[in-house]
Amino acid sequence: MATVTFEKAQRWYPGADEAAVPGIDLEIKDGEFMVLVGPSGCGKSTTLRMLAGLEEVSDGHIYIGDREVTTLPPKDRDIAMVFQNYALYPHMSVEENMAFSLKMAKVPSEERKKRVAEAAEILGLTEFLQRKPKALSGGQRQRVAMGRAIVRNPQVFCMDEPLSNLDAKMRVQTRTDIARLQQDLGVTTVYVTHDQVEAMTMGDRVAVMKLGILQQVDTPLKLYDKPANLFVAGFIGSPQMNLLEGVATDGQVSVGGYKVPVDPTAERKMSGRITVGVRPENWRLVSDGEGGLPVKVTVVEELGADSFVYGTCEVEGVPSNVIVRVTGRQHHPHKGEMLHVTTDPHHVHVFDADTGERLSA
Numbered sequence: 001m002a003t004v005t006f007e008k009a010q011r012w013y014p015g016a017d018e019a020a021v022p023g024i025d026l027e028i029k030d031g032e033f034m035v036l037v038g039p040s041g042c043g044k045s046t047t048l049r050m051l052a053g054l055e056e057v058s059d060g061h062i063y064i065g066d067r068e069v070t071t072l073p074p075k076d077r078d079i080a081m082v083f084q085n086y087a088l089y090p091h092m093s094v095e096e097n098m099a100f101s102l103k104m105a106k107v108p109s110e111e112r113k114k115r116v117a118e119a120a121e122i123l124g125l126t127e128f129l130q131r132k133p134k135a136l137s138g139g140q141r142q143r144v145a146m147g148r149a150i151v152r153n154p155q156v157f158c159m160d161e162p163l164s165n166l167d168a169k170m171r172v173q174t175r176t177d178i179a180r181l182q183q184d185l186g187v188t189t190v191y192v193t194h195d196q197v198e199a200m201t202m203g204d205r206v207a208v209m210k211l212g213i214l215q216q217v218d219t220p221l222k223l224y225d226k227p228a229n230l231f232v233a234g235f236i237g238s239p240q241m242n243l244l245e246g247v248a249t250d251g252q253v254s255v256g257g258y259k260v261p262v263d264p265t266a267e268r269k270m271s272g273r274i275t276v277g278v279r280p281e282n283w284r285l286v287s288d289g290e291g292g293l294p295v296k297v298t299v300v301e302e303l304g305a306d307s308f309v310y311g312t313c314e315v316e317g318v319p320s321n322v323i324v325r326v327t328g329r330q331h332h333p334h335k336g337e338m339l340h341v342t343t344d345p346h347h348v349h350v351f352d353a354d355t356g357e358r359l360s361a
Contacts (some may be wrong), residue, residue, distance in 0.1 A: 002065035002155040002188055004028040004051065009060035011046050011212075013336075015158075020046045021212040023060060030185045033179070035203035037193055043212035044192045046158055051190060052081050054160045065157055080149035082159040086141045088133040088148075094120075095129040098147045112151075119147040122181065138170070139170040146181065157182070157189040163198065175202055196236055200224070208232050230356035233277045233349060239308060241277045245317040246355060248274050253350070256315035258293045261343065265361035266350040274359065277349035280308060280325040283341040292340030295322045297333050309333050 008023040021043045028034045036044040049055040051062055053074035062070050069077045088097050095116055102112045120126045123143045133141055142162055149157055163171045164180070179202045182189050193199055199206045200220040207217045208231075216228040228235035233241050246255040248270035253260040260276050286292040295311035298321075306327040313322050324341055326333060333339060350359040 003030050004034075004156060004188060004190065005061075005063040006047070006051075007061040007063070009047070009050055009062055010058045010167075011043075011050055011055055012058040013032075013249065014205060015297045019058070020313060021050070024212070024214060026207060026214065026217065028188060030189060031188055033182050033189045033191065033204045035199040036209060037196055037199035038209035040194055042209040042312065044194075045211050046212070047209070048160055048190055048192045051077075051156070051308075052079055053077050053298060054173060065203060074293055077156075078154050079156040079158050080106045080152045080154040082142075082162045083130045083143050083151050084161045084164050086133070086145045088144060089142060090133055090216050093130050093132060094136070094144050097144055098151055101148060113353075115151040115153075116147070119150040122184070123147050123177075134211060135169070138166050139158055139174050142166065142174055143177070146178070147149075150185065155188065157187050157191075159189065161193055162191075163193070164195075171198075178202065186206070192220040197238055200236070208234075208235060223231075225361075226274055226358070226359055227277075230275060230277075231349045233351065233358075237279060239280050239323045241279050241321065241349070242283075242322055243275050243277050243351075244358065245273065245275050255293070255317045259291070259317055260348060262348050262350060263345045263346040265358055266348075266359045269359040270350060273353035275351045275353045275356075277351065278343050281327070282343050282347035283324045284343060285324075285326070285331060286340050286342050288338075290340065290342065292342040293318070293322070295341055297335055297337045297339060299337065300333055307322040307333070309339070311339065 006024045006026040008025055010019050010023045012019045024047055036047060038044050040220060046055055050057050057070050061068055066076060098116045098119060099112045120129055122148060125143055125147060132273040163174055166174060175198055203220060205217060206220055206223055208215045210231050211216060216223060216232045223232060223236045234243060244255045246253045246260060251267035253262050253276055295313050297309055297311045299310040302310040306325055308327055309324040311322050312320060352359055
């Protein structure tokens, strides 16, 4: 087990005008499950591959524990990589696939069998050890790939979108298995995904990236409750936060003719153009005469315990779609219905419209 430290680690690709990763500073604690998340092309996989030694570090330093690994080849870094496409040898059995790296390291046969048996028991693969990969489901193949990493007893696990090839149900099950396994083993893990639901449900901390730059590193709940800027606010959360453009005057925010109630901590920082954010679950239905934001229902997603209502609003500064979560079944909105919604001051996130920075406490 070990900490992982990036010190202004950069990656420039030959011929590129800009760095894929301009210089990342990040410390991952011993035994921590750190998730790197962001849209495609944000530099998260490049960052992971720099740690694994699969991408050259153009400048800066990377440490595993107290040892600098910036220029070491992958085999000398004591890490284990789990890839998106499993990377299993089709002609080998599950047991042979899991033991292959140990065989290359000239680990004695009895020790290999013992480690494979232990990993197979942890992963529920004992009965499949003699099967070939083609006889396994996608989820089972990914567990074999995990087993191949576990038997090496590495200091760090590096996982590059390992669930993206699985169907939705299997993805939910496997992400639970990976999170439980990491807690049981206590191995420092760096996990890359573009799926923010995966990031929120698996990570001890989550690092949100955009264009190779860290936007915010925090626990999942703090990212959700206090996004540092507009990008994080719009990226974290499913469905995403409603972002409304307004004008601040005298401590009040106007979105068209709708007055948005704002937390007093943000009032003294507000002036001119700002953006306010409201999560779908923080809207509150009110009657027509109470001055709420009018929303015409276009689509209702029924989820059983609650519903997501998608609607349009003709108020200036409001995006084309407004999303409202309606809990329970007391009110059952229908397409074409006109709802009026408002919120409470402590549920409103306030951002500078020009810089995107958070103004709320």
